[in-house]
Amino acid sequence: MDMWYTEKHSENVGITMKVSRTLFSGKSDFQQLDILETLEYGRMMLLDGLVMVTERDEFVYHDMITHPALFTHPDPKKVLVIGGGDGGTIREIMKHKNVELAVLCEIDGLVIDKSIELLPSMSCEIDGSNPRVKLHVDDGIAYIKAHQGEFDIILVDSTDPIGPAEGLFEEDFYRTVFAALKDDGIMVAQSESPFYHAEIQKNMYGNLRSVFPIVEMYQAFIPTYPSGLWSFAFASKKYHPVRDFDRERARGRDFHTRYYNEDLHLGAFMLPTFARENIEG
Secondary structure, eight states: OEEEEEEEEESSSSSEEEEEEEEEEESSSHHHHHHHEEETTEEEEEEEEEEEEEETTTHHHHHHHHHHTTTTSSOEEEEEEEOOOHHHHHHHTOOOOOOEEEEEEOOOOHHHHHHHOHHHHHHTTTSSSSSEEEEEESSSHHHTTTSTTEEEEEEEEOOOOOOOGGGGGGGHHHHHHHHEEEEEEEEEEEEOOOOOHHHHHHHHHHHHHHSEEEEEEEEOOOOSSSSSSSEEEEEEESSSSTTTTHHHHHHOOOSSSSSOHHHHHHHHHHHHHHHHHHHHH
């Protein structure tokens, strides 16, 4: 019998793929976690039935949530990731040798444990072997309230604004993040699909602009996410992601990136008209 996974992206649209086996299925105190083996996209993590990462296209998401901020900030030393229990964002941060400490604050310890067990290509830097990485199984909002003014960059690697991540899209949360950043700090957060989540984006970017002086959207193509067109919010106290981007440092990087490069960094901030008009409101 053929097994297929299907996710509905709207009432009439979705994505489906063939599954060879279930590697793990269980429920934590926060959400349902499943890890499946698919024929086309390799191993795939689901939270509450929605795709979080797949082995085949995770590099796009993790490149793009990480490198634009780290190549815009002139000297990031201390970076916080809220969410991101699969470890892929920390993996990309660790490619930047000037980063002295990366903290992962993930509310669901089961996600971390099963990623280390079943998704080693992503979790390779959160297995306890890297002294530059610290793990905290904790609520991200509570954590940053206790660490004000400490971070150069905060990356909000969250799920959709439902369940445990609902509060990570509100103005009060962004004010807490602002206070946890240093005077020239940068925050980046995933900001959903311009095709299917226009209202969420309009509210999110309005909330961000109430807090940060610099707020820009950028985009990436991620095949297994709703519509394939995904977006990220860049919010900064000082540095603009285009005007202050260190193109030469990005071009001279001493590590490989499969999606991100110095040309794409600039192009990613050039938005289609409908997406730009929606968040300008």
